[in-house]
Amino acid sequence: MLEQIEGSQxxxxxxxxxxxxxxxxxxxxxxxxxxxxxxxxxxxxxxEHCEFVNVESEFAALSVAIxxxxxxxxxxxxxxxxxxxxxxxxVYNAAGLGLPIVMTLANRxxxxxxxxxxxxxxxxxxxxxxxxxxxxxxxxxxxxxxxxAFRLAEQLSVxxxxxxxxxxxxxxxxxxxxxxQEQVDAFLxxxxxxxxxxxxxxxxxxxxxxxxxxxxxxYLASLRQHEALSSIEQIDEEFGEVFGRRPCGFFSxxxxxxxxxxxxxxxxxxxTLKDAVDDMREQGVRVGALGLRTFRPFPADAIRSALSxxxxxxxxxxxHSPGFGGQLSAxxxxxxxxxxxxxxxxxxxxxxxxxTRRSVASAIQASAKGELxxxxxxxxxESLLKREVTELGTARRSSATGGAVAQIIxxxxxxxxx
Amino acid sequence: xxxxxxxxxxxxxxxxGNRLLSEDQRSVQSSQARTNSLTLGHRACQGCGExxxxxxxxxxxxxxxxxxxxxxxxxxxxEVFTTPFPETSWQIPWIHxxxxxxxxxxxxxxxxxxxxxxxxxxxxxxxGDGGTVDIGFGPLSxxxxxxxxxxxICYDNEAYMNTGVQRSGATxxxxxxxxxxxxGPHPGEDFGKGKNLPLIAMAHEIPYVATATVAELRDLExxxxxxxxxxxxxYIHVLVPCPLGWGSAPSDxxxxxxxxxxxxxxxxxxxxxGEVTSVSKIRHRLPVEEYxxxxxxxxxxxxxxxxxxxxxxxxxxxxxxISRFGLLNGEPK
Numbered sequence: 226m227l228e229q230i231e232g233s234q235x236x237x238x239x240x241x242x243x244x245x246x247x248x249x250x251x252x253x254x255x256x257x258x259x260x261x262x263x264x265x266x267x268x269x270x271x272x273e274h275c276e277f278v279n280v281e282s283e284f285a286a287l288s289v290a291i292x293x294x295x296x297x298x299x300x301x302x303x304x305x306x307x308x309x310x311x312x313x314x315x316v317y318n319a320a321g322l323g324l325p326i327v328m329t330l331a332n333r334x335x336x337x338x339x340x341x342x343x344x345x346x347x348x349x350x351x352x353x354x355x356x357x358x359x360x361x362x363x364x365x366x367x368x369x370x371x372x373x374a375f376r377l378a379e380q381l382s383v384x385x386x387x388x389x390x391x392x393x394x395x396x397x398x399x400x401x402x403x404x405x406q407e408q409v410d411a412f413l414x415x416x417x418x419x420x421x422x423x424x425x426x427x428x429x430x431x432x433x434x435x436x437x438x439x440x441x442x443x444y445l446a447s448l449r450q451h452e453a454l455s456s457i458e459q460i461d462e463e464f465g466e467v468f469g470r471r472p473c474g475f476f477s478x479x480x481x482x483x484x485x486x487x488x489x490x491x492x493x494x495x496x497t498l499k500d501a502v503d504d505m506r507e508q509g510v511r512v513g514a515l516g517l518r519t520f521r522p523f524p525a526d527a528i529r530s531a532l533s534x535x536x537x538x539x540x541x542x543x544x545h546s547p548g549f550g551g552q553l554s555a556x557x558x559x560x561x562x563x564x565x566x567x568x569x570x571x572x573x574x575x576x577x578x579x580x581t582r583r584s585v586a587s588a589i590q591a592s593a594k595g596e597l598x599x600x601x602x603x604x605x606x607e608s609l610l611k612r613e614v615t616e617l618g619t620a621r622r623s624s625a626t627g628g629a630v631a632q633i634i635x636x637x638x639x640x641x642x643x
Numbered sequence: 644x645x646x647x648x649x650x651x652x653x654x655x656x657x658x659x660g661n662r663l664l665s666e667d668q669r670s671v672q673s674s675q676a677r678t679n680s681l682t683l684g685h686r687a688c689q690g691c692g693e694x695x696x697x698x699x700x701x702x703x704x705x706x707x708x709x710x711x712x713x714x715x716x717x718x719x720x721x722e723v724f725t726t727p728f729p730e731t732s733w734q735i736p737w738i739h740x741x742x743x744x745x746x747x748x749x750x751x752x753x754x755x756x757x758x759x760x761x762x763x764x765x766x767x768x769x770x771g772d773g774g775t776v777d778i779g780f781g782p783l784s785x786x787x788x789x790x791x792x793x794x795x796i797c798y799d800n801e802a803y804m805n806t807g808v809q810r811s812g813a814t815x816x817x818x819x820x821x822x823x824x825x826x827g828p829h830p831g832e833d834f835g836k837g838k839n840l841p842l843i844a845m846a847h848e849i850p851y852v853a854t855a856t857v858a859e860l861r862d863l864e865x866x867x868x869x870x871x872x873x874x875x876x877x878y879i880h881v882l883v884p885c886p887l888g889w890g891s892a893p894s895d896x897x898x899x900x901x902x903x904x905x906x907x908x909x910x911x912x913x914x915x916x917g918e919v920t921s922v923s924k925i926r927h928r929l930p931v932e933e934y935x936x937x938x939x940x941x942x943x944x945x946x947x948x949x950x951x952x953x954x955x956x957x958x959x960x961x962x963x964x965i966s967r968f969g970l971l972n973g974e975p976k
Contacts, residue, residue: 292751
């Protein structure tokens with residue numbers, strides 16, 4: 226049914242429709258609206274056969290989900306940013322134990338400096354943990370992907386993280402088509418684990434594995450991630466049959482047919498990219514957009530064939546590895562090492578800075594003219610950088626970076642401004 | 644198989660042999676129906692108090708639950724010596740997740756069972772002292788505070804033995820560990836540090852808290868069975884000597900456990916809803932020196948000559964416990 230609804234409420238409804246059995250949560254912005262709505266659903270009795278546990282930390286939140294999942298219950302939690310880092314030991318553990326937990330990550334920057342707004346630093350911090358990581362472009366995507374995630378997780382015994390941009394999606398009211406309970410039940414059968422903590426058939430879960438078998442355990446984990454690629458194609462098809470809208474697959478493609486330049490992003494910025502592509506197409510630039518939905522497992526073959534005809538690839542990435550560069554562009558560059566296009570990293574939208582249509586267009590224009598560097602910080606405010614340098618130490622004010630960083634800026638100048 | 648009574652004595656103790664008791668009074672361990680929850684083949688050291696305590700506690704919990712039980716185990720010796728892949732010594736459903744989260748994993752299992760209407764299956768979470776009083780304390784306190792239906796058992800050997808005997812928040816004053824070495828002007832652990840988890844558990848006003856030692860295993864069984872008669876959060880703190888970490892003879896594990904109680908250094912008691920309901924009285928009061936001397940972790944207190952001042956400070960701790968809990972006969976509680 227079509228509704229005007231906040232992203233978080235839509236996700237809460239989708240999670241509720243998935244009949245979770247244990248939900249645990251600890252408050253952190255911007256995911257709180259989701260678990261608040263779920264707690265109301267459980268407490269009011271609207272969501273039956275479900276336990277809602279208010280825990281004392283994110284570490285406990287995911288640990289409770291681990292226990293619940295190992296005992297055979299469909300388990301869900303949500304977090305963001307610092308909360309994800311606080312539970313990171315359990316993030317790796319859940320994947321290692323092969324527990325099909327679904328977690329919303331309402332993507333948010335990581336401090337210091339403390340920042341509650343959106344970027345993808347949190348998702349990148351756990352990209353190697355062994356979870357499947359999906360990114361929602363819209364709130365429709367976000368709602369759909371949660372139902373989808375339970376199915377995918379349980380089919381493969383792998384935890385799934387559904388990424389949705391904090392505030393930009395979680396707090397935005399949009400039109401969302403929420404499915405009926407009958408549709409969800411037709412798509413998502415009850416969770417029936419092959420192995421769980423059962424007194425009738427005792428198992429030991431979480432044994433110590435030494436050098437003689439650890440490599441094999443990791444190899445199998447990698448194999449399962451690769452299997453996920455074919456599972457995703459199959460589940461996409463079934464999802465389309467049940468809900469009448471087929472998910473985009475590994476990524477969405479927009480005006481890619483003859484594109485020389487391709488703009489790539491994950492999450493809500495994809496919509497902006499599409500707008501900018503329209504603008505640049507009007508000016509005669511042959512540009513297209515690719516919105517990556519499936520980040521882990523990384524659909525390398527599909528990305529290679531989608532991008533191999535282009536001349537340059539602009540990766541608009543909301544995270545940055547200091548001392549190296551963007552993580553997403555590195556993955557894409559590794560995928561394209563044997564084919565032509567040059568991969569440009571456009572670091573954009575950190576800590577909630579809007580990725581605007583105009584800025585995206587300016588980067589595409591620079592690329593068309595061959596003027597775009599290999600790494601660019603989009604919309605870098607040079608006057609703010611200068612002020613940080615000149616005012617620091619001379620006036621009583623708050624500092625985000627400390628004097629040492631300002632000194633470096635002073636001596637070397639900003640890199641790759643607009 | 645014909646019934647064959649098992650003779651079960653603890654020589655030198657006050658425990659009555661099972662043969663002299665009626666069947667319903669005999670220990671869980673004396674029964675052929677015991678579940679051997681922790682069975683043979685594990686890699687614990689000789690004289691390991693933790694293996695002994697875990698076996699008795701879990702078999703008692705199994706009987707009390709009608710064999711309907713799930714266990715969450717923290718990282719530590721108990722986890723390492725029981726489950727070297729692909730082997731396991733557990734004959735019960737058992738999970739190890741992380742060092743600091745066994746209480747939270749227990750909470751999750753209990754929540755799963757409740758959502759599925761399977762409350763007849765009971766949950767036990769367990770850890771060593773590090774996984775209880777230090778790294779696992781947050782989730783444990785959360786589990787207590789929410790009164791989740793989990794029995795948490797701490798096997799306290801008073802240091803991080805699995806990683807090579809480092810100091811924990813349960814390490815007693817003057818004890819030598821690898822990180823509180825017997826060097827400098829104040830050798831061993833400092834006085835005035837450490838936390839008393841049974842009292843902290845009681846402050847949460849959970850239904851049941853008890854302490855026990857592996858010297859009185861029938862008492863441990865009784866307390867586990869009692870704990871299983873309650874729902875909600877329950878806590879049992881078991882003193883389990885570690886020959887490796889304490890520098891004691893493997894054959895002294897039971898004797899040292901008894902001495903810890905008989906000196907007053909380890910009060911053995913029960914509490915319900917935050918109030919002490921019973922204490923195990925000291926039968927033959929011993930000076931702390933007799934408990935300290937057989938342990939190499941305290942040898943700096945006796946060489947080159949006895950450090951009477953430090954021994955006196957440890958005696959004062961025992962004396963305080965004795966008056967606080969009324970551990971001597973003739974005293975209340």
